[in-house]
Amino acid sequence: MTDWIDEEGYRANVGIILMRDDGRVFLGGRTGGRGWQFPQGGIQRDEPFIDAMYRELEEEIGLAAADVELLGETRNWLRYRLPRHYVRRGGLPRCIGQKQRWALLRFRSSEDRLRFDATDEPPEFEQFRWADYWDPVREVVFFKREVYLAALHELGPIAFPTGLPAYPAWWEAALADDSEGLS
Numbered sequence: 001m002t003d004w005i006d007e008e009g010y011r012a013n014v015g016i017i018l019m020r021d022d023g024r025v026f027l028g029g030r031t032g033g034r035g036w037q038f039p040q041g042g043i044q045r046d047e048p049f050i051d052a053m054y055r056e057l058e059e060e061i062g063l064a065a066a067d068v069e070l071l072g073e074t075r076n077w078l079r080y081r082l083p084r085h086y087v088r089r090g091g092l093p094r095c096i097g098q099k100q101r102w103a104l105l106r107f108r109s110s111e112d113r114l115r116f117d118a119t120d121e122p123p124e125f126e127q128f129r130w131a132d133y134w135d136p137v138r139e140v141v142f143f144k145r146e147v148y149l150a151a152l153h154e155l156g157p158i159a160f161p162t163g164l165p166a167y168p169a170w171w172e173a174a175l176a177d178d179s180e181g182l183s
Contacts, residue, residue, distance in 0.1 A: 015147075018038070020107050026061070031123055035141055040056065059121070062116065073104070079099045082097045104159060132165070132168065
């Protein structure tokens, strides 16, 4: 099976927000020091979203369905375009970005279950940390920020039924000068 790229050039993808009971979320440190992000990966043609989500969860961080509880998922695709210099030239089908559906999972296991070598491919991550709920918006590569923000906002009421966590101090400064592109 191959990854699914739609007629507009967007690669179908699943994103995973893994949250502990204390409200902190999993951030994986990409192999080679290439930043921090949530687990994510391609959906293969005709693969159900839930199947892709559990496959990526196992491939990227070694967890099985028994290690998590599915709390919710985004209703629609969230899209981002790749910056021009990341778009493959000459490859078909041409991929200009990703369309993602996001799942919110509660971590129900112990950290010793996390592993990054559960795939035949080179590992996506080499380290991890538990971050405050809004921190991934600042940590992820700039062109994914709006999608992260949208996913966290949509799934936040499920994660925090009595109200979303307050925005951190850095948030206001970033919105004031828009130097981080958060608005």
